[in-house]
Amino acid sequence: xxxxxxxxxxxxxxxxDAVINCSSSKALYSVHWYRQKHGEAPVxxxxxxxxxxxxxxxxxxxxxxxxxxQSSLYxxxxxxxxxxxxxxxxxxxxxxxxxxxxxxxxLKVLA
Amino acid sequence: xxxxxxxxxxxxxxxxxxxxxxxxxxxxxxxxxxxxxxxGLGLRQIYYSMNVEVTDKGxxxxxxxxxxxxxxxxxxxxESPSPNQTSLYFCASSLTGQGGYTEAFxxxxxxLTVV
Numbered sequence: 001x002x003x004x005x006x007x008x009x010x011x012x013x014x015x016x017d018a019v020i021n022c023s024s025s026k027a028l029y030s031v032h033w034y035r036q037k038h039g040e041a042p043v044x045x046x047x048x049x050x051x052x053x054x055x056x057x058x059x060x061x062x063x064x065x066x067x068x069x070q071s072s073l074y075x076x077x078x079x080x081x082x083x084x085x086x087x088x089x090x091x092x093x094x095x096x097x098x099x100x101x102x103x104x105x106x107l108k109v110l111a
Numbered sequence: 112x113x114x115x116x117x118x119x120x121x122x123x124x125x126x127x128x129x130x131x132x133x134x135x136x137x138x139x140x141x142x143x144x145x146x147x148x149x150x151g152l153g154l155r156q157i158y159y160s161m162n163v164e165v166t167d168k169g170x171x172x173x174x175x176x177x178x179x180x181x182x183x184x185x186x187x188x189x190e191s192p193s194p195n196q197t198s199l200y201f202c203a204s205s206l207t208g209q210g211g212y213t214e215a216f217x218x219x220x221x222x223l224t225v226v
Contacts, residue, residue: 001170002153030211041201041217042154049212087153091211097161098169099144099211101154 001025003090003102011108012078020073020105022088029096031064031071032089035082042087045073078109113138117202117218124192124225132187132221134202140216142208143185147171147198148220154201160185161208192225199223 003024010018022031030049034042048064048071059076075082088102115136124130136143144159146169156169160179174196176188185204189196202218 002155032211032214034215041219042215044214044216047211047214089154089211089215095209096211097142097159097167097208099156099159099208099215100170101146101156103151104153 002100003088005086005088005102005105007105008103009106009108011110013110014080015077016109018075018078018107020075020086020088020107021070022072022090022102023068023070024090024092026069026090026092028064028066028069028071028090029093030091031062033062033071033073034087034089035084036087037084075107078107080109080111083107083109113216115202115204115216115218117200117221119221120219121222122224124223126193126225127191130189130192130223132189132200132202132223134185134187134218135183136185136204136216137183138204138206138216139182140204140206141182142206142213143179143202143204144169144208144215145175145177145185145187146201146203147196148201149198157187157200159208192223194225197223197225 033045036042064071145157146154158177160166200221203215205215206213
């Protein structure tokens with residue numbers, strides 16, 4: 001039941017772009033994105049609350065396709081600081097308090 | 112400073128010896144939850160609390176207990192720890208947990224080893 005993220009891991013050079021996908025077998029009401037550096041706590045990036053909503057955060061943006069039950073995170077012109085593991089977190093309907101994270105995507109940016 | 116504080120950060124214990132991991136937040140958040148993180152499995156929710164005295168099971172509650180007697184504190188209790196509970200644990204809080212409306216703030220994590 002965990003949302004599946006793809007790819008599982010990706011290696012980039014500085015300045016390259018990447019897309020991380022989060023797909024769920026259940027309907028999605030909201031999607032969160034977090035980044036976790038090695039040995040640290042996950043840090044919030046953004047929330048998407050409506051189908052079709054796109055949000056941006058510096059050079060990181062995300063989209064939410066409610067019909068396809070998936071969200072994508074876009075990292076453009078990647079920087080060394082983008083390295084880490086990215087997680088999507090989901091709630092399946094507006095009244096739920098249960099929260100499920102995706103399987104994670106390890107991203108490494110090389111100089 | 113707004114934060115979620117977990118203690119201890121590291122803990123090695125023996126099978127069967129009861130332990131408590133504390134979690135405290137200073138943001139007056141209603142919603143608190145516990146996760147365990149294992150390689151290849153991501154973050155899995157153990158228990159969550161919608162408010163004081165209201166808790167419910169997440170996806171992996173077996174072997175764990177929680178209580179929410181005060182709004183700021185949400186301890187995780189392992190009554191009889193076993194080696195398969197060796198993991199990295201995170202506590203998180205958010206203003207409200209309903210529908211995932213608001214962002215989660217995470218504690219620094221507790222690395223637990225049960226031998």
